[in-house]
Amino acid sequence: MFDQARCWIDGSIMPASEAKISVFDHGFLYGDGVFEGVRFYNGKAFRLPLHLKRLQRSAQALQLAIPLSADELAQAVAELIAASPLSDGYLRIIVTRGVGVLGINPTTCQQPSVIIIADQLQMVSDAQRAQGVRAIIASTRRLTPDRLDSRIKSLNYLNAILARMEANYAGVEEAILLNDRGCVAEGTADNLFIVSDGVLLTPPATEGALAGITRQNVLELAVANGIPAREAILTPYDLYNADECFLTGTGAKLIPVREIDGRKMAECPGTYYQQLTQAFSTLIQQETGG
Template structure:
């Protein structure tokens, strides 16, 4: 079996998995989600993902029917139906179905969809030589409007940004905010290394605080790599000694170029240390 879907606890073949056209995830992107991966038959960092799922739910006033422990059990049980060594598991919870109205109190029960498939690994050369990125021509949503720290089912901002990467055959598109600062990429966080210091955007900036970003920050502290959570510009990124992306599926992925301008090193020494530390962390998790 290659892929599996579970809708509100019932397993479906992907081709038969259906959800109502009145589901608010479909109508408005009124949903939240998480993506977890496994290594060697074990879901990785699933608890922080569930914590973030609850944070997202709280921020959009969505009432979840289960406890964190129950979600953990549901995800583990689903994963056991097809425990690919390296799996991609997505859980999406919409506010549910109801009459077509924006009123968030109209639907009564949430819809939960889980999806599981083998993880498609990124080519080794991405990790060994880095990937090209572009700066998107659309800005990241402002925290004051549609907070990127809510991992919602509304990814249109990111879809529009990704278009720039697709058109330039780049791996990712990085979005700036209205002040001209780098925020994050469409599905990853951004780090750069300047004079031995590791920089990443502040926690309260227009970003999703990635689980991988948090792990990398902790690893950097353990390795005594000086870390600054600070705003930086596209020029800072282009002039950086090294830069990399982080996400659950990308781990620590070096950036080779920004808008065609090749960075000084990819991967540089700090990136390589963090890649190794991340692999060690995963092995011992």
């Protein structure tokens, strides 16, 4: 299952089958840590500096000192990709609080740990990507910024996992989370876009969405391709009446949505989705030499 996976753990590279962390690591015990997901193509990490900047911001919000500089992390990523049998794949960069005694007090953890995993990740099948996925609006709500800001990409994903379980029970591929005011936040592991009256819309991060890097790429590509685009507060009503809908994320890339709560989109895959998917593929080729 993990034959091609390779790991970098605090300076050492090994096959995933040999990777080990302490059971007293607070990342394992309490989800005390942060992470980033990064795609690599043709042996090159895509937009790594942006991911490392977001990693640092997440860590800063948790008062977690990353023991490596951005340049050192980039070097570790390059070494791991070189050791991987994959030319295209997915990286998970993890910083944990480190080993400490039982109990949630982070001051018992003296040295944060850095773990990087290189493997494959396919969030949907090719057939699902071609025809679009089905989604429900979950009863699970996204936490508010005064509880846990969605811009912190922490190791605790229980909120999203509970929503994904709802999707599983409903027999669909994705769930969409609302915030405490009933406005749209995002999917379980991806940002959400809709097209309404010719305008591309996505919820702002302050509504409970991750400040996604692919999300930002898509907004920039929309402007470059003459597509009107902006952030907007959305409700389920807006989703039900959208002309098209799609999800974005490093793991997801771009995935079209064909149905939400049984309401079918007017277009799937939609015109804007197809245009932006092509523009995103071109961007990857330009930056990684594919």
